[in-house]
Amino acid sequence: MSKSISAKEVKEHSTVEKGLYIIIDNGVYEMAGFVDEHPGGAKILKRVGGKDASKQFWKYHNEGVLKKYQPKLKIGELKEDAKL
Template sequence: MSKTLTAKEVSDHATADSAWVIVDGGVYDVTEFVEEHPGGKKVLLKACGKDSSKQFWQFHNEKILKKVAAQYRIGSVGETSKL
């Protein structure tokens, strides 16, 4: 079930124990993926808790968002919740 989240809610999840990231308005809970991230744990954690669309698209393509990240999507950021 997809839900609408605020930017504040996402910003509260920026640690290895609870890692959420925003990409193009979608919110992804990547907590379980942190250790598996090919670029390393540190780089992924730097992106958590905020809108990291620009950083994501520098290193990934749409295929990654649809095939890999889709399973981690938990909702979207509301229109009034932009970071």
């Protein structure tokens, strides 16, 4: 079962030191260990840390990239916040 992660928790992991979480299509990915390997450079990952990076991701990547790295980097799904 996939771990549910809140948007607040993603936001709290906005730097490499804190884990660098990003969101892609409601999936939460931990990128801290990948920043030095990222072909586009560490700067872009650091810029989207703690945020939804779906728009930026799909602008430069195809589905094959997501499938390749998903098993290694995906840590959970974005939890829907309760609506009052």
